[in-house]
């Protein structure tokens with residue numbers, strides 16, 4: 207079935223919904239799913255002319271692009287696939303697009319493996335690694351080190367509000383790594399026991415700033431103060447070409463219920479904090495508390511933050527490891543001049 211208006215097939219809509227809802231998450235996984243979705247669009251398209259086919263693919267790319275704003279791996283993936291959409295007939299265009307998406311997915315997997323081998327060289331036998339969130343690029347470094355026979359231990363930050371640290375803990379335990387799970391606020395205390403901080407990235411800016419899961423910047427500042435090196439594992443698909451021309455990376459603001467579910471909000475707003483009597487007979491719900499006179503309760507839920515380059519020791523890519531300040535050289539080499547929107551490719 208094809209969405210008649212945009213020509214976007216349900217498989218693409220469903221991938222877009224899953225990315226927005228974070229059923230599909232993690233910058234590399236999102237890129238992989240986006241490429242796959244474009245291949246699906248190409249395969250199932252009912253376009254009768256090359257122009258209609260191209261229009262559909264662009265609409266599909268736009269649908270995918272508009273899901274989450276921060277991980278540049280998404281537009282980089284879309285742009286890569288659309289640039290390979292060559293041919294004079296619908297059949298040729300279809301074949302070229304599917305082929306290009308497959309190439310992208312294969313390269314992505316290979317890049318992650320290569321990056322892992324490079325990152326593993328920084329880890330010594332017996333090291334303790336502190337992680338934040340869940341990053342397949344970061345885990346690739348740990349996996350390669352383990353495969354080479356190194357023994358590692360991990361201190362895994364829970365990573366509020368969605369607790370993706372649990373995914374990291376599960377994976378590491380499957381690989382036989384002893385894991386200590388901590389709440390985010392305990393990180394500074396446990397840095398004394400860590401030999402490395404290892405995180406992934408959603409985007410890397412031209413000045414070497416690292417955009418990653420919220421909490422990364424505080425962790426990096428604390429790690430610098432404690433003398434623990436910070437290593438960022440990021441395939442080159444995480445390099446954000448637009449930042450070469452001064453664009454900033456948009457930080458996604460997610461729904462407040464991830465931080466404060468409705469029942470918890472009610473527990474806060476249900477009590478009139480200005481009413482001493484109500485507070486003392488605690489548990490008393492003041493019916494008027496949510497009235498316009500009650501003070502406002504604002505919840506902010508940024509999904510990412512920016513770690514300045516001076517707090518990062520190395521950015522590990524499949525092309526080697528780089529001091530953050532020199533990443534722009536690689537960015538220029540790989541992306542050339544600044545780019546248009548993916549669907550303008």
Ligand SMILES: O=P(O)(O)OC[C@H]1O[C@H](OP(=O)(O)O)[C@H](O)[C@@H]1O
Nearest residue numbers: 231232233234341342343406407419
């Ligand atoms: O590409 P890989 O290394 O797997 O993940 C990179 C980053 O993507 C994730 O974002 P989210 O969980 O999608 O918000 C985390 O911030 C993680 O560090």
